[in-house]
Amino acid sequence: MASYDVIIIGSGPGGYVCAIRCAQLGLKTACVEGRDTLGGTCLNVGCIPSKALLHATEMLHEAEHNFAKMGLKGKSPSVDWPQMLSYKDDVIAQNTKGIEFLFKKNKVDWLKGWGSIPEAGKVKVGDEVHEAKHIVIASGSESAGIPNAEFEIDEKVxxxxxxxxxxxxxxxxxxxxxxxxxxxxxxxxxxxxxxxxxxxxxxxxxxxxxxxxxxxxxxxxxxxxxxxxxxxxxxxxxxxxxxxxxxxxxxxxxxxxxxxxxxxxxxxxGRKPVTKGLGLEELGVAISKRGQVEIDKGYKSSVDGIYAIGDVVSGPMLAHKAEDEGMALAEILAGQAGHVNYGVIPAVIYTHPEVASVGQTEEMLKEEGRSYKTGKFSFMGNGRAKANFAADGFVKILADKDTDRILGAHIVGPMAGDLIHEICVAMEFGAAAEDLARTCHAHPTYSEAVREAALACGDGAIHS
The missing domain is CATH 3.50.50.60 (FAD/NAD(P)-binding domain)
Structure with a gap:
């Protein structure tokens, strides 16, 4: 029987990040994973492979619709679907093997198999039982299905x-x-x-x-x-x-x-938490009506020594939210003050154009009766976007009417998933829209649209 400071069940973004941070902070750490590869749903059958296919098909769209406009003449490419799937699989392999390398580098033990908790302080993997001072549930989520409908998933039709x-x-x-x-x-x-x-x-x-x-x-x-x-x-x-x-x-x-x-x-x-087979109900771990593990502010469940993060607890089911919780919990277990600012968790849709948001929406602000102002700028006024056939969409910043503090931002347009993070950093530091407006942005870049939206919260944007 092996003994650890921390055993994490699940190697998705929450689990593997928590494991690595625990090890970096001096805790003897193991991570339980039953797949043949690490990374959970995100790296194997979620975020990463879907982005590979999105990228490939975006390149196809560019070739079919925009190459000729730029003077790039020739036959449109044909789609080799098996090769596209092979490319996607290569991307998965690179990322999952990267996590395996990081485990070895940081001396995190991979306990291969599906885990359960027979009693507090113990994790069973296969026929082996391991002891741990702290057990972290990071088992992720699965497809929720169609409520009140007759259907059967066969993964073919x-x-x-x-x-x-x-x-x-x-x-x-x-x-x-x-x-x-x-x-x-x-x-x-x-x-x-x-x-x-x-x-x-x-x-x-x-x-x-x-x-x-x-x-x-x-x-x-x-x-x-x-x-x-x-x-x-x-x-x-x-x-x-x-x-x-x-x-x-x-x-x-x-x-x-x-x-x-x-x-x-x-x-x-949508998706639902995966907790079946872990033995939580037998242990008396409190589960909400939505199937989530109930936790306190320190991610501890109702049973001492058992914690939970990511998709199995409340909040948005986002990989980066799980990562932040994994790091925060690792720091708490190491005696530090881990913290997640849930008011600054960005969300991104990786279509074309991309959609990104952070903080409050106009609907939320109206509902709470908050006085606010809006700064909006269309990508039609952005030189780089027009040159790249990417002028659809806009940046919208919401700021407190009296203090000018940024309350939220919403972008639909090119590279929205990257642009949103400038605003995330600003919000983390309690910045005002004027702070963004007075920050020099390189020209020509998509990010100038963010500055223009911030200017629109004050005396007005320049290019609209």
């Missing part, structure tokens, strides 16, 4: 995001159930590859939780790209026959029943 990353061929038609991040990203991939893509969303708009002005603009841009978006529609059944699927849904505005056929149906209606 009716698929989750996992199946979407390894289809044997590009389908002629695809229905995406759910207008959230995963569905829109993978729908964009297959639309650019030539599939007829329909998105069916239960709410009256896609991307729930985003600033509504961004949502409306984003929806129009996706529709221009060929995605057919149906909102206010509840899916009731998905039937498969002869390698085809029929989706039945009801339009909420008039309760009319509708049907649509497709080669593939992607179920992307």
């Amino acid at each position: 009716v698929i989750t995001s996992t199946g979407a990353l390894e289809l044997p061929k590009v389908p002629k038609s695809m229905i995406v159930v759910g207008g959230g991040v995963i569905g829109l990203e993978m729908g964009s991939v297959y639309a650019r590859l030539g599939a007829e893509v329909t998105v069916i969303e239960y709410l009256d708009h896609i991307t729930p939780g985003l600033d509504m002005e961004v949502t409306k603009t984003f929806s129009k841009l996706l529709s221009k790209q060929g995605l057919n978006i149906i909102t206010g529609a509840g899916v009731t059944k998905v039937e498969t026959k002869n390698n085809k699927a029929t989706v039945s849904y009801t339009l909420r505005k008039d309760d009319s029943a509708q049907e649509q056929d497709a080669d593939v149906v992607l179920v992307s209606t």
Whole structure:
């Protein structure tokens, strides 16, 4: 029986980051993982492989639509789907092997197998039981399915995001159930590859939780790209026959029943925590109605010595949120003061254009009765964006009306996922919009649009 200071169950972004930070802070650390590779859902069947396919298909779009405009003449490239999947797999391998290298470098033991907690202070992996002063649950999440609907996932015709990353061929038609991040990203991939893509969303708009002005603009841009978006529609059944699927849904505005056929149906209606098989209920670990481990401010569960981070606890199911919690918890376990600022957790949708947000939306500010001002700048006024055929979208900054302190920011446009972090840093330091407006930005860059939006919170942007 091996003995550790910390054993982490799960090697996704929360788990592996927590493990590495624990080891760096002098704690004897092990990480339990049953997959053949480290990295969890994110690196194996989530964030990383999906971004590889998004990048490949964005390059295809550039070649098909913009190369000729720039004087780059020649035949449009053809799609070698098996080679594209091979490229995606190579990206996965590079990243997962990188985590394995970091474990060895930092002397983190990889306990290979699926873990459970037979009693406080002990973790069972296979037939072996290991002791630990602290046990961290970082077991992640899985597809939540379609609420109140008849369907069966086979990962061939009716698929989750996992199946979407390894289809044997590009389908002629695809229905995406759910207008959230995963569905829109993978729908964009297959639309650019030539599939007829329909998105069916239960709410009256896609991307729930985003600033509504961004949502409306984003929806129009996706529709221009060929995605057919149906909102206010509840899916009731998905039937498969002869390698085809029929989706039945009801339009909420008039309760009319509708049907649509497709080669593939992607179920992307959110995710739920993975806690089954860990033995938590037997130990008396408190679980919420949503299936999340209940924790205190120090990430400790209701049982001493057992902690939880990432997708198994409350908050947005984002890899970087899990990473921050992993680092904070490691510091707490090492006797330091770990902390996560949940008011500055950015969110990104990696479509084209990208969408990024941080902090509060206009809807949130109105609901709490906060006095605020808005600074907005269109990428149409940005020289770099126009030169790169990327002038769709805008930057919007929300600031307190009296103090000018930045309360939130929302971007739809080129490199939005990178641009948002300038604003994140500003918010972390309690900056005012004027602080951004007075900071020199290199020209020509997309980031100038951020400065212009900050200027618009004051006397006005220059280029609009």
